[in-house]
Amino acid sequence: MALYSYNRRLGESVWWNLLLLTIGSFLMTVCINSVAAPHGFLAGGVMGVALLVNYWTQTLTPLVWYALLCAPLYVMGWFFVGRRFLLYTAYGTLCTTVFSFFIGDLTVPLSTELYAAVVAGALHGAAGGIMLRTLGSGGGTDVVAVMLKSRWNVPIGQFNFIFNLLLFGAAAWRMQLDIIVASMIMVFISSSVLEYVLGMFNRRKLVMIISDHGEEISEAILVTERFGATMLRGKGAYSGLDREILLTVTNNVALKRLENLVFSIDPHALFIVENTFYVSGGQFARRSDR
Secondary structure, eight states: HHHHHHHHHHHHHHHHHHHHHHHHHHHIIIIIIIIIHHHHHSSSSSHHHHHHHHHHHHSOOOHHHHHHHHHHHHHHHHHSSSHHHHHEEEEEEEHHHHHHHHHOOOOOOOOOHHHHHHHHHHHHHHHHHHHTTTTSOOOOOOHHHHHHHHHHOOOHHHHHHHHHHHHHHHHHSSSHHHHHHHHHHHHHHHHHHEEEEEEHHEEEEEEEESSSOOOHHHHHHHIIIOOOOEEEEEEEETTTTTTEEEEEEOHHHHHHHHHHHHHHHHHHHOOEEEEOOOEEEETTTOOOOO
């Protein structure tokens, strides 16, 4: 319980959130300034619009355009989105802009577009995942998506898909097909890495234990492992006998200990494990946009 309480306090800590946003912003800056822009790639969301405007106008830098394009979105978000979420997000955007001046024209020496797309996608996804694990985000369309979701219940994934579809459609008129394909590879890898990073921070194991000794097992879990456990009542379809079903959430480290504990009490228990992508509330930290 003490560990869960500590994790929750850490997740709400201002300095912890600022640290993650700073790290994520740095990775995002390296991705855009040092890999994506030198190869002419197009990202998704407002960052993609910023890259496109930079390619077409040859003025400023992509991340400066990004900050300028995000400014009116943040003004709208101030009235329709949680202000804490918006302030953290604005900090992340500010960091990417500041880092871009320090990195300047430094580029990652990759001559092959495919390799560059893989590296850019990995950096972009890692940056986005780290920033989304805070009480803010990477900015851009995230703010619009949250605003549309909260006011009109527009699905976030559907909005992002339509926005990026229109963006890549507009870019296809003036960009080479090879670059468009490489950019799509970058976006696909970014999405996969982002999901992996998010899961790495919060992935848990959902455990169901079916046993005739449910009360004894639940008491042992509370004493030795200090997990929360929920007792359900069930009935065997074949035997017709009553069964006790325990539901608990644990992590990879404690999973084997939990299994040994269960079978030491009831060698005939049924131990079922499922991966969970996200756990929030109760003893676990809850993400809030307000």
